[in-house]
Amino acid sequence: MIQIQDENGLSLWPEQLIVSITPAYPNRLCVTCADGTVGYMPHPIPPDWPSSTEYQPEPHWGLLRTPDALLWDGSQLCLQSLEEATQNLFQAGRHLWLHPRRIRRVSKQSGGLLLLTDEGTELVITPHWSQQVLKALHIPYLPDAPSGPFLRDYPFELARASAAVLRQHFADPNTLIANLIWQQLVYHQSGIHKGYGTSPRGFWYVPGAATLARLGSISAHQAEMIYYRLLVKLIDDDRLFGYRDLGFADPGADSREIGTHHPGILLVIEKTDLAKTGVAAARHFGLSWHITGGISRLFTAEFCAYALQQAGQQSLRTLIFGDYDPGGRVNGRAIVAHLDRFGTPTPAGPEFLIDASAFTEEELELFSHPLSQDDERVQKWLQETGGIHGQPNGIHADWLQPPERLLPLIEAKLSLAAPAAPPADSAP
16 A cells, blocks of 8 residues: 555555656655545655556455444445454454555544545544554554645646636635745756746746636735745745745845855844945944845845855854834844744844944934834833833934944944853744
8 A cells, every 4th residue: 555645634545546656846756546636655666566557446445343243334244254354454443344455544533533445434443443553554653634735746837727727726726826836846946947936026926926817716915915925834834945946036145245254243234224334334343244124034034044154154143233123123033033944043042232222311312212002012022121211112223323333332242252042932
């Protein structure tokens, strides 16, 4: 029996019902079954693969013992003895025996198992018998059913499929969008270029928007929002691949630079309005720098992380030059998390350069501003930082004038050893 993972979980197939097995990304085998089911197995083709291609099904999926008789498939009278009838079966309950080649699907249910036979009969296995059943079916552990869209290879280009074909294969836009992204991954890894967009937004325009429009069912705006959420989920939450793996282009070296003297210390510049000041300060000390242009984006952070790795940096100190407010804190934690996602961790966490002590009392009086009471982040920020004189007020880093005032703030950090890592509950 061949075990494969498909869109509904784990399924079992006799070798004679396997139509094809082909290599698939990444390092797995794509299996197509006789009824059209497509799934994947991570293991090599078994060495004892049968030479016969003709499938001869067993006459019964199992035997049930009742107080009065033995019943094949729970209904047909069995005239054999229990010992004779169960010779090729395995016990799945106190009064139940099954044939392994008639079981097509195994899933978890209420602490036990739910089995599905090849002709659709559902069989509930109690927790007491579950491990014995899994052992009999040669299943070392039972994976959960996919929690998101099932990703599989298609023998045609989804972006050029007709509306009828898309509706035949995709019941919802989530699965179509996820498989558009997955197909681009496979194309790029195979060296196939279809002319799709090379940025998150560009890929939505080509091929995303037109393909989803043919599927219908939701508006273009709804489809676009689903696309961005799924892209982040597949890359950040599930960590299946990165933007570079999709063939997306570097958003531009203008947003970063590797330091000449301290390449492992990264100055993160929150806003483009702070870029001139931040870049000049970073170059003064020979630090690396990266402009997030607002809250850090996973897309640009990935290319920054790989640039740092190519320069030999495996871990960092990260100095944050941004506003003294909840958004500035979020950006600092986000960039650290994003760099860590792509293999360039900051053990000590973000080190914030700007706080109330960076300004004079007159500047705090003139230029600070009350934070929105509707912002749910304010109370936590106030507890962490103390705000300004204990009040929920913030101040923009732009008021640090003249720009040279940033230099002693960085110098103070450089004169200190890297601080200890923050407690786990301070992570974003």
